[in-house]
Amino acid sequence: MSLLRRHPLFVLFAGFAIVAVAEFLWLxxxxxxxxxxxxxxxxxxxDERKPDxxxxxxxxxxxxxxxxxxxxxxxxWPRSIHGEIVAGIARQKPKAIVFDIMFSExxxxxxxxxxxxxxxxxxxxxxxxxxxxxxxxxxxxxxxLADLASALGAVRxxxxxxxxxxxxxxxxxxxxxxxxxxxxxxxPDPDGIGRRYYVYQDAYGWGIPSLPARVAxxxxxxxxxxxxxxxxxxGGRNAYKHIPYYELIADFNRQSKQxxxxxxxxxxxxxxxxxTGLHDIRPTPINDRHPGVDILASALDNLKxxxxxxxxxxxxxxxxxIWVLAALLGAFHWRLDTAKLxxxxxxxxxxxxxxxxxxxxxxLIFPVLRVLLFGxxxxxxxxxxxxxxxxxxxxxAVREFSxxxxxxxxxxxxxxxxxxxxxxSRQVTLLFSDIRGFTSLSEKRPPQEVVSxxxxxxxxxxxxxxxxxxxxxKFIGDAIMAVWGAPLDDPRHAENAVRCALEMSDALxxxxxxxxxxxxxxxAGIGVNSGPAVVGLIGSQQRREYTSIGDTVNLASxxxxxxxxxxxxxxxxxxxxxxxxxxxxxxxxLYKVKGRAQEVxxxxxxxxxx
Numbered sequence: 325m326s327l328l329r330r331h332p333l334f335v336l337f338a339g340f341a342i343v344a345v346a347e348f349l350w351l352x353x354x355x356x357x358x359x360x361x362x363x364x365x366x367x368x369x370x371d372e373r374k375p376d377x378x379x380x381x382x383x384x385x386x387x388x389x390x391x392x393x394x395x396x397x398x399x400x401w402p403r404s405i406h407g408e409i410v411a412g413i414a415r416q417k418p419k420a421i422v423f424d425i426m427f428s429e430x431x432x433x434x435x436x437x438x439x440x441x442x443x444x445x446x447x448x449x450x451x452x453x454x455x456x457x458x459x460x461x462x463x464x465x466x467x468x469l470a471d472l473a474s475a476l477g478a479v480r481x482x483x484x485x486x487x488x489x490x491x492x493x494x495x496x497x498x499x500x501x502x503x504x505x506x507x508x509x510x511x512p513d514p515d516g517i518g519r520r521y522y523v524y525q526d527a528y529g530w531g532i533p534s535l536p537a538r539v540a541x542x543x544x545x546x547x548x549x550x551x552x553x554x555x556x557x558x559g560g561r562n563a564y565k566h567i568p569y570y571e572l573i574a575d576f577n578r579q580s581k582q583x584x585x586x587x588x589x590x591x592x593x594x595x596x597x598x599x600t601g602l603h604d605i606r607p608t609p610i611n612d613r614h615p616g617v618d619i620l621a622s623a624l625d626n627l628k629x630x631x632x633x634x635x636x637x638x639x640x641x642x643x644x645x646i647w648v649l650a651a652l653l654g655a656f657h658w659r660l661d662t663a664k665l666x667x668x669x670x671x672x673x674x675x676x677x678x679x680x681x682x683x684x685x686x687x688l689i690f691p692v693l694r695v696l697l698f699g700x701x702x703x704x705x706x707x708x709x710x711x712x713x714x715x716x717x718x719x720x721a722v723r724e725f726s727x728x729x730x731x732x733x734x735x736x737x738x739x740x741x742x743x744x745x746x747x748x749s750r751q752v753t754l755l756f757s758d759i760r761g762f763t764s765l766s767e768k769r770p771p772q773e774v775v776s777x778x779x780x781x782x783x784x785x786x787x788x789x790x791x792x793x794x795x796x797x798k799f800i801g802d803a804i805m806a807v808w809g810a811p812l813d814d815p816r817h818a819e820n821a822v823r824c825a826l827e828m829s830d831a832l833x834x835x836x837x838x839x840x841x842x843x844x845x846x847x848a849g850i851g852v853n854s855g856p857a858v859v860g861l862i863g864s865q866q867r868r869e870y871t872s873i874g875d876t877v878n879l880a881s882x883x884x885x886x887x888x889x890x891x892x893x894x895x896x897x898x899x900x901x902x903x904x905x906x907x908x909x910x911x912x913x914l915y916k917v918k919g920r921a922q923e924v925x926x927x928x929x930x931x932x933x934x
């Protein structure tokens with residue numbers, strides 16, 4: 325508890341730093357929000373990236389379903405149609421023909437069509453088919469990976485289990501000699517959005533390539549040895565050339581071909597469905613209804629051209645978050661203006677957001693949202709703490725100064741930033757007022773009555789001091805000490821102090837009349853002096869008082885002592901000079917003052933006639 329009171333900002337910083345470490349390394353509660361934030365930049369720049377023109381999509385779209393249905397019936401079509409398509413495309417020597425259509429069950433009603441399809445693809449080494457990795461709980465009932473390794477293009481690691489089995493949805497409608505396979509499992513983040521694509525899925529030490537990785541691997545392209553890649557979505561929505569399936573069927577069946585006979589030469593042809601009724605759609609950063617075949621095309625494009633995102637290690641944004649928290653800690657520790665600090669942090673936030681945007685353009689994901697969230701949370705928490713501290717200090721200042729000055733001076737003091745805790749030298753005017761004849765009065769009257777008389781008298785004189793802009797320094801027994809020119813500046817401090825002395829004299833006369841015969845011997849002397857003095861809160865940690873010290877103070881006290889038998893009010897030469905023509909002054913002679921080698925000239929002030 326004592327640590328919190330002594331170093332609350334450091335405790336606050338430590339708390340935020342610990343939560344930041346936990347969030348970045350374990351919790352990840354804000355990661356989905358941060359991914360959505362980065363998605364905005366990814367989508368904004370996707371259109372600027374050129375999609376690979378050698379990747380084309382043969383599209384089973386709505387129009388194709390309608391056009392082909394008269395001859396082939398409803399989907400799924402007889403597989404001989406796909407056989408005709410593959411044969412026609414293969415004659416143009418494409419680099420690869422990649423199906424994004426599952427052929428998991430033989431067509432028991434039309435086995436001859438399956439046979440035709442198998443005959444069409446037999447011997448073609450560049451035709452690929454998808455498989456799906458199913459729940460690992462069913463692996464024990466799957467096929468041996470060693471038996472599927474060639475068909476899957478699986479990579480056997482040093483720790484691969486030779487008898488491992490894997491639960492896959494296989495293309496059982498195809499002869500095994502025609503199997504060239506890869507997985508097409510959708511890889512969503514926890515928020516359900518697909519931002520990544522598998523490269524290799526690990527299964528008991530075996531690396532099973534995804535369909536894009538398998539194609540890239542066989543084409544001799546560099547495939548990163550990792551589980552997945554973050555996709556950059558070249559071209560954004562509808563980036564790749566789509567050819568309706570029915571148009572190609574119609575052209576292949578014509579005697580006189582109308583399409584380019586080399587349309588697919590050296591291309592990678594993906595065959596998939598985009599018809600909404602076939603439900604092969606997924607949410608991605610650029611499209612909440614992204615066709616699966618287009619996702620496959622983007623993954624293949626990323627692998628083929630090395631255009632996938634690189635991702636900063638989580639330690640880097642964590643370190644940035646700690647640095648931002650530390651910078652804000654330093655700023656609050658050094659009491660920088662909270663509003664200016666906030667404006668500066670707005671600029672820093674804008675720079676970090678712009679930096680992330682530029683990084684995305686350079687195919688680097690360096691997320692900053694959580695960094696900024698922690699930074700702003702710390703800023704508001706520290707700003708609230710600073711506000712509460714300043715409020716406490718203001719309240720303390722009000723408590724301290726309400727005893728010394730009138731309320732409007734307190735408010736003015738607060739508005740100008742409160743009271744300096746350090747001493748400062750100021751040009752001030754000091755007033756000392758001491759009661760004459762009080763000793764004899766106190767000897768004749770009961771103590772309660774004496775205290776009551778003193779309180780009534782002091783209340784009147786303090787009111788006069790406040791009315792003339794003075795600060796009550798202290799009561800010294802039956803004496804009053806007041807100061808002008810501190811804690812607030814007062815260019816007319818001498819004039820206001822002398823005017824106060826004259827009004828105090830008037831208040832004294834009125835009070836004596838109220839006392840009646842008791843007031844006959846009740847009088848006061850008032851001494852006023854101007855000059856430099858050190859002012860500030862002086863005392864121990866337990867008790868401090870705002871006061872003035874120095875030779876100017878001592879001389880004012882000495883002048884008050886010289887008033888007896890001379891005049892009720894005496895002021896110094898320095899005070900008289902500062903008052904200018906505001907009052908008339910009568911010279912009262914030169915006096916020897918303790919602590920001074922030269923005699924001091926004293927004057928009695930009077931109001932000027934109106």
